[in-house]
Amino acid sequence: MTRKNINTSAFILLGFVAFGLPLVLRSPTYLHIIILLYLYAYLTTSWNLVGGFAGVLPLGHSAFIGIGAYASTILSLQYGISPWIGMIVGGILAAIAGILIGLPTFKMRGAYFALATIAFGEGIRVMVENIDNLGPLKINGPRGLQIPPTHIGFGNYMFAGKEPYYYIILVMLIGVLALTYFISRSKLGYYLNAGGEEPEAAMSLGVNVARAKLIAMAMSSFLTALAGTFYAQFTLYIHPKSVMSLDFSFEIAFIALIGGRGSIAGPVLGALLLRPVSDFSRIYFGSTLPGLHLVIFGTVLILVMIFQPRGLQEPLSKFYNTLLDRISGQTRQGEVKHEYS
Amino acid sequence: MNFILEGTINGILMGSIYGLTALGLTVIFGVLKVINFAHGSLIMVSMYVAYWAIIFTGVHPYIALIIVVPVMYFFGYYLQDIIIKPIFKAEKDVREPITVIIVTTGVWYILDNLTLLIFGPQYRSIQNNPMRGKMLEFGDMLISVPKLWGFVTAVITAFAIYWFLQKTRTGRAIRATSLDREAASLMGINQFKIYNIAFGIGTAVVGISAVTLVPFYNIFPSVGVLFDIKGFIIVVLGGLGSIGGAILGGIIIGLIESIAPMFMTATWAEAIVYALFLVVLFVKPSGLFGVKYDW
Amino acid sequence: MNILEIKNLVKDFGGLRAVDTLSLFIEEGEILGMIGPNGAGKSTAFNCIAGVYAPTKGDVYFAGKKINGVKPWNLCKKGLARTFQIVKPFRTKSVLYNVMVGSFVTTDKTAVAEEKAMNVLKILSFENKKDERAGNLTIAELKRLEIARALATEPKLLLFDEVMAGLRPAEVDEMVQIIKKLRDQGITIFVIEHIMRAIMALSDRIVVIHFGKKIAEGPPQEVASDENVIKAYLGDEYVVS
Numbered sequence: 001m002t003r004k005n006i007n008t009s010a011f012i013l014l015g016f017v018a019f020g021l022p023l024v025l026r027s028p029t030y031l032h033i034i035i036l037l038y039l040y041a042y043l044t045t046s047w048n049l050v051g052g053f054a055g056v057l058p059l060g061h062s063a064f065i066g067i068g069a070y071a072s073t074i075l076s077l078q079y080g081i082s083p084w085i086g087m088i089v090g091g092i093l094a095a096i097a098g099i100l101i102g103l104p105t106f107k108m109r110g111a112y113f114a115l116a117t118i119a120f121g122e123g124i125r126v127m128v129e130n131i132d133n134l135g136p137l138k139i140n141g142p143r144g145l146q147i148p149p150t151h152i153g154f155g156n157y158m159f160a161g162k163e164p165y166y167y168i169i170l171v172m173l174i175g176v177l178a179l180t181y182f183i184s185r186s187k188l189g190y191y192l193n194a195g196g197e198e199p200e201a202a203m204s205l206g207v208n209v210a211r212a213k214l215i216a217m218a219m220s221s222f223l224t225a226l227a228g229t230f231y232a233q234f235t236l237y238i239h240p241k242s243v244m245s246l247d248f249s250f251e252i253a254f255i256a257l258i259g260g261r262g263s264i265a266g267p268v269l270g271a272l273l274l275r276p277v278s279d280f281s282r283i284y285f286g287s288t289l290p291g292l293h294l295v296i297f298g299t300v301l302i303l304v305m306i307f308q309p310r311g312l313q314e315p316l317s318k319f320y321n322t323l324l325d326r327i328s329g330q331t332r333q334g335e336v337k338h339e340y341s
Numbered sequence: 342m343n344f345i346l347e348g349t350i351n352g353i354l355m356g357s358i359y360g361l362t363a364l365g366l367t368v369i370f371g372v373l374k375v376i377n378f379a380h381g382s383l384i385m386v387s388m389y390v391a392y393w394a395i396i397f398t399g400v401h402p403y404i405a406l407i408i409v410v411p412v413m414y415f416f417g418y419y420l421q422d423i424i425i426k427p428i429f430k431a432e433k434d435v436r437e438p439i440t441v442i443i444v445t446t447g448v449w450y451i452l453d454n455l456t457l458l459i460f461g462p463q464y465r466s467i468q469n470n471p472m473r474g475k476m477l478e479f480g481d482m483l484i485s486v487p488k489l490w491g492f493v494t495a496v497i498t499a500f501a502i503y504w505f506l507q508k509t510r511t512g513r514a515i516r517a518t519s520l521d522r523e524a525a526s527l528m529g530i531n532q533f534k535i536y537n538i539a540f541g542i543g544t545a546v547v548g549i550s551a552v553t554l555v556p557f558y559n560i561f562p563s564v565g566v567l568f569d570i571k572g573f574i575i576v577v578l579g580g581l582g583s584i585g586g587a588i589l590g591g592i593i594i595g596l597i598e599s600i601a602p603m604f605m606t607a608t609w610a611e612a613i614v615y616a617l618f619l620v621v622l623f624v625k626p627s628g629l630f631g632v633k634y635d636w
Numbered sequence: 637m638n639i640l641e642i643k644n645l646v647k648d649f650g651g652l653r654a655v656d657t658l659s660l661f662i663e664e665g666e667i668l669g670m671i672g673p674n675g676a677g678k679s680t681a682f683n684c685i686a687g688v689y690a691p692t693k694g695d696v697y698f699a700g701k702k703i704n705g706v707k708p709w710n711l712c713k714k715g716l717a718r719t720f721q722i723v724k725p726f727r728t729k730s731v732l733y734n735v736m737v738g739s740f741v742t743t744d745k746t747a748v749a750e751e752k753a754m755n756v757l758k759i760l761s762f763e764n765k766k767d768e769r770a771g772n773l774t775i776a777e778l779k780r781l782e783i784a785r786a787l788a789t790e791p792k793l794l795l796f797d798e799v800m801a802g803l804r805p806a807e808v809d810e811m812v813q814i815i816k817k818l819r820d821q822g823i824t825i826f827v828i829e830h831i832m833r834a835i836m837a838l839s840d841r842i843v844v845i846h847f848g849k850k851i852a853e854g855p856p857q858e859v860a861s862d863e864n865v866i867k868a869y870l871g872d873e874y875v876v877s
Contacts, residue, residue, distance in 0.1 A: 057443075104623045114439075115573055115622070116622050118570065119619050120619070122570065123615035123616065130606065130609055187744050187746065190736060190737050191737070198724040200688075200720070201720060204712060205737050205788075205789055208709045209709075250446065257443055290462070292454070294450045294451075294453070294454040295450065298449070298454070301443060302444050302448065302451075306431075306444070
């Protein structure tokens with residue numbers, strides 16, 4: 001079998017496993033955990049469009065989750081509009097917000113940019129926490145909004161069991177991964193990488209770096225907002241501290257960083273590795289050793305940054321490629337090297 | 342009218358303490374050009390150190406400075422040496438390593454949660470200290486005594502740091518390194534040693550600020566988070582690397598916090614602070630007194 | 637038509653006048669060299685042309701159209717490309733990737749960009765290094781990469797900013813041949829250089845800058861024996877009168 005065939009087969013197998021999982025794994029608790037795992041993988045991959053490809057460190061992305069969640073929830077609770085439509089509305093609003101935030105901040109250097117995104121994220125959260133009503137819209141401040149579990153049905157983005165949610169987030173995850181793959185091999189991807197590494201050189205080669213970054217930001221914020229709607233429909237309760245918190249923003253960024261930003265598999269890998277740690281230590285040690293998972297998190301973060309600054313995907317993908325080479329007897333040929341990572 | 346004057350004065354006093362907490366951050370940033378996201382955690386650790394020092398020895402809170410300052414100096418020194426230096430060495434060509442931001446956030450997570458694990462989430466405070474709740478009366482205004490002590494400490498510390506940087510040999514080496522690390526090392530200055538010292542001094546100043554807070558502020562594992570973000574805002578407002586800027590920036594924040602709630606809710610006051618921060622970032626990122634770096 | 641024309645260009649940085657009423661032109665298909673002592677204002681003039689700075693006064697015309705203050709990426713799309721004195725490769729990417737970034741100016745499709753980039757590499761005899769990580773190249777190879785990238789944008793005018801700096805004599809000669817080859821392909825070339833043997837061999841005409849002003853212009857041999865040029869480089873004592 002050629003190397004390429006083995007690689008493709010591996011992905012197809014993975015696809016089968018992913019789609020078949022709910023048929024085998026019947027426990028709602030475990031399904032819930034895996035759904036959240038996919039959600040984080042989706043969020044980190046969407047974040048990666050800006051944080052990885054554009055080469056900056058955005059630390060306020062949970063604001064977009066919040067925008068998506070609140071938009072679709074308010075539209076469905078108050079105006080009876082299907083959350084699917086509300087989801088798109090939320091996405092567009094988030095994209096606009098993303099561009100407005102990006103316009104002044106992309107000019108700044110790394111540390112300032114990070115601080116500015118934190119300020120935006122926290123600023124938006126504080127405002128939402130303070131507002132009970134925005135004109136006719138009911139926002140409810142810190143108490144948040146609850147979605148009553150009536151009107152079950154696809155049109156209402158509401159389901160009785162966990163399985164439909166599983167498939168929705170799985171499809172979303174595959175979609176965003178495919179999008180990332182295609183972007184990385186497209187003109188936009190090349191331009192983003194170039195602009196992130198050497199902006200002056202990129203500009204002299206015809207790259208409008210600022211515009212490329214804004215496009216990436218708009219995409220990233222749009223996609224992130226979609227997850228906000230998912231979260232709202234899945235947990236049926238949203239409030240500022242759950243969907244717009246600084247911790248959430250940081251968690252997404254750091255999972256992506258540990259996995260390896262700028263690569264396609266990195267953010268997913270990060271989620272796959274770290275979420276179980278987080279869940280495990282929360283379930284088993286939550287009451288006796290609170291905050292243990294964050295200590296582990298922090299330690300892993302430091303170790304990875306010192307020893308593998310480009311993320312754990314680097315050694316893992318090297319291993320995978322060596323494995324492919326051994327099995328097929330061939331090496332990687334004739335492909336443009338997209339990641340020396 | 343006196344109401345507003347009282348608020349203004351207390352705002353200035355509290356603000357100067359904020360400025361003191363940010364002073365360490367500005368020294369570290371000015372020299373190393375990195376944002377230390379573990380700043381809040383260092384404040385928290387200092388407060389716990391001060392707390393235990395005072396509880397065990399029973400002395401007046403400010404005497405605890407004798408213990409807190411050296412302890413925090415070495416804590417900061419070795420934090421930089423062991424954890425942050427390897428990143429600097431790996432990213433030698435990058436002018437301001439973003440990875441350090443990430444690493445210091447890891448330190449933040451570890452310190453905050455380790456403290457939670459070891460000491461538990463309960464709020465602590467030093468009930469029997471001679472300053473708690475004491476007020477000075479000026480006519481019908483009440484001025485908080487511990488905050489007054491804090492103000493005096495802030496001013497003295499600011500001048501001390503300024504004098505140190507201007508007049509001592511090490512201080513000049515620090516300033517040289519902050520302007521151009523390569524040129525400084527060509528002059529025989531060991532830049533990594535300077536970084537360690539600068540970090541140590543910054544953390545020692547954090548220790549001093551903690552001692553001023555402990556008489557009236559509650560101590561708990563996540564107390565640092567509040568000061569963390571405030572610290573960055575102050576430092577950007579006042580100008581990175583500017584000592585006077587840090588104190589002044591702190592006073593501005595203190596004033597907003599004490600006066601604004603008279604006209605709006607406290608959380609809107611918080612929103613104003615964020616908005617002000619963003620305005621400064623966009624309009625004059627070098628802050629009120631900052632030097633314009635070519636970045 | 638002159639592909640590049642500068643009329644009375646002035647660039648001030650605060651109180652410092654880096655470029656002082658500079659005027660010059662380049663004919664299509666020419667190789668124009670610019671020399672001058674360090675700090676004379678050559679790179680500043682370059683940067684004014686390349687869109688990095690906006691001129692304080694005066695005008696820059698490219699193919700008859702005024703380009704004052706036009707952004708670098710738009711200039712590139714119009715056919716003006718440049719290299720950097722201190723090379724700026726995309727270090728974590730391969731040579732081919734680097735050049736493809738340039739190729740994307742003329743196409744939106746990745747496959748087409750890849751093909752065009754390979755052709756550029758072949759012209760510069762560089763295709764054997766296509767998968768090499770840019771950060772691992774030697775300085776000579778990096779300079780060649782700079783040229784390859786700029787060439788991939790299919791420019792009409794190419795600005796070379798001290799592209800020979802740091803090269804050994806043999807490498808310099810090689811580079812001269814490459815640049816001549818580019819001119820034969822129909823590209824107009826504007827070179828800033830310090831290495832005399834290179835610029836004398838390459839240029840059809842040379843412009844000499846000193847303290848931001850043009851002090852001489854003409855064919856290489858004429859300029860080399862110009863009194864003002866010798867004074868500027870070596871001082872009054874060396875002028876043979």
